[in-house]
Amino acid sequence: MASPLDCVADLVVIGAQVVTMNAAQPRAEAFAVADGVVVRVGSDAEMASCRGPATVVYNAAGLTVLPGFVDAHAHPGDSGMEAGFVDLDGAHSMEAVVARATAWRAAHPDAKWVQGGPWDGIALASVAPLAALDAEFGTTPVFLWSEDGHSAWVNTAALRAGRLLTENVPRGGQVVRDASGGLTGVIREAAVDAVTAVMPVPTADAVDAGITSALLELRRYGITSVIEASSDLSLLAGWRRAERAGRLTARVFAAMPIDLGEGAPAVARVAKLARKYRSERLRVNAIKLFVDGVVEPKTALMLDPYIGGGTGPVQFEDAELDELFDSADAAKLQIHAHAIGDAAVRQVLDAESRLVARRGPADRRPILAHLEFVSPVDAPRFATLGAIADLQALWAYPDPYVTALTVPVVGEARANAAYPFAMLAKAGAPLAAGSDWSVTTLNPWPAIEVAVTRRDPDAPGEVLGVGQGLTLDQIVAAYTLGGAHAIFADTWLGQIAPGFKADFVVLDRDPWAIPTEELSDVKVKLTAVDGELFSRGFVDSGN
Ligand SMILES: [Zn+2]
Secondary structure, eight states: OOOTTSOOOSEEEESOEEEOOOTTSOEESEEEEETTEEEEEEOTGGGGGGOOTTOEEEEOTTOEEEEOEEEEEEOHHHHHHGGGSEEOTTOOSHHHHHHHHHHHHHHOTTOSSEEEEEEOTTTTTTOOOHHHHHHHHTTSOEEEEETTSSEEEEOHHHHHHTTOSSSOOOTTEEEEEOTTSOEEEEEEEHHHHHHHTTSOOOOHHHHHHHHHHHHHHHHHTTEEEEEEETOOHHHHHHHHHHHHTTOOOSEEEEEEEOOTTOHHHHHHHHHHHHHHOBSSSEEEEEEEEEOOOOTTTTOSOOSSOOTTSOOOOOOSOHHHHHHHHHHHHHTTOEEEEEEOSHHHHHHHHHHHHHHHHHHOOOOOOOEEEEOSOOOTTTHHHHHHHTOEEEEOGGGOSOOHIIIIIIHHHHOHHHHHTOSOHHHHHHTTOOEEEOOOTTSSOSOHHHHHHHHHHOSOSSSOOOOSSTTOOOOHHHHHHIIIIIHHHHTTOTTTSSSOSTTSBOOEEEESSOGGGSOGGGGGGOOEEEEEETTEEESGGGOOOOO
16 A cells, blocks of 8 residues: 555546546556646546545546547537537538528628538439529638538639639639539639638637537547647647636647648648647647548549549659658658548558658658548558548448448448458557548447447447447547557557546546447546536546
């Protein structure tokens, strides 16, 4: 037993089933926290000497405690701000979309643009919205994003603002036209960026409101660290305001997007931000590269042709990636690549291999997010290169995106090989996991269930890719240890162990003791960041 003086805790958690994620001490009953750091892990009795008059005692009453989750790919700032725009959730017809947008404009008479989303990518997949939006909104630009953010609906005024009415479509972008060459009002990839670049910058108040609601959601789901996988200057300023006000209740690791053609100067700008934002709660540490698009509209880069031909539009040329990888490496910035198609995955791994050849091996941990298709040949290269496989596990079941939109463009057999999680795990790829919120829910538990079952978490049916599921241990590790590794924080986050930050969650049930189909129902009762407890109703009044 330790002596009475060696441990004076601010907080002691007792009576818990602590799943520590620390291999040296995998399970425990209790732990003690001082100055936001775990100082002792063990039995209830072993915490007695840590308890002083000011120590808060939290009795977990037998509940399971895990390290706080690391969401390794999400868009918390943007997602939090969506509430301020047109909400198209549940609008399944063009008439319903126009009605929602009209009502929003009436409620926001000063808004210069009508912005909102996401439109229903299944029911409205083949709609040409231009005429209806022009008829209703005239010279007011309209921008309605898709569920995956890689496409948008716009009217003529928005096309004009983004300089997309000419034939000069930006490289890597698409302004979709119909069979007779007429504009449809659908734009994709770099054409979306061309419009968002000229949209009004949100006010600080709007950013702060969005960040407040994002932080609430992060606490609700036990996300204590998150990679913001496409931040921007106004969001960074907003996160910093929250930090200074003591309201930043999650650690934000920001990846800054680099557009096509920007090259090394853009990396230098990110390096400057990395020097400005480097606290324990707010960090800029990566560049984000959209190496391809998405499968459904055939903008993902594929090794084999889509049905009907084509392998998808190349975004970055290899030489451009080399320039970006070199300058990022020199500035100690991490790569965070959006890579959906197997050719995009290979392009990133090849670029990393060339970087190693040029600049020598180093601990770089490039992140490849999404990984819908990965060639078996490339799976072992993740381990070799130390590249992180960043999984959005909730996508890995036969939902309509797979059955109605993916199967028609790649066929049944290839679609069934999507999201090869077990292949990556068996090949030793370091795994991390993320929600891509608001593309899909921030809640990790439906994703954890799907990672294991590969079936619809709400109505279990067909399996996608038999044998490609992970174990519960593997996916929980990806959300904790693996995420901490992905953000270079594996020496201080991702475990409940002495010396680690007291970021943890209390669950309403034991995930290892319930049927797999119940995993999506697991709720977080309490979230703690640096030992600060949220959901204070559960806290005992001390001793
Ligand atoms: Zn994303």
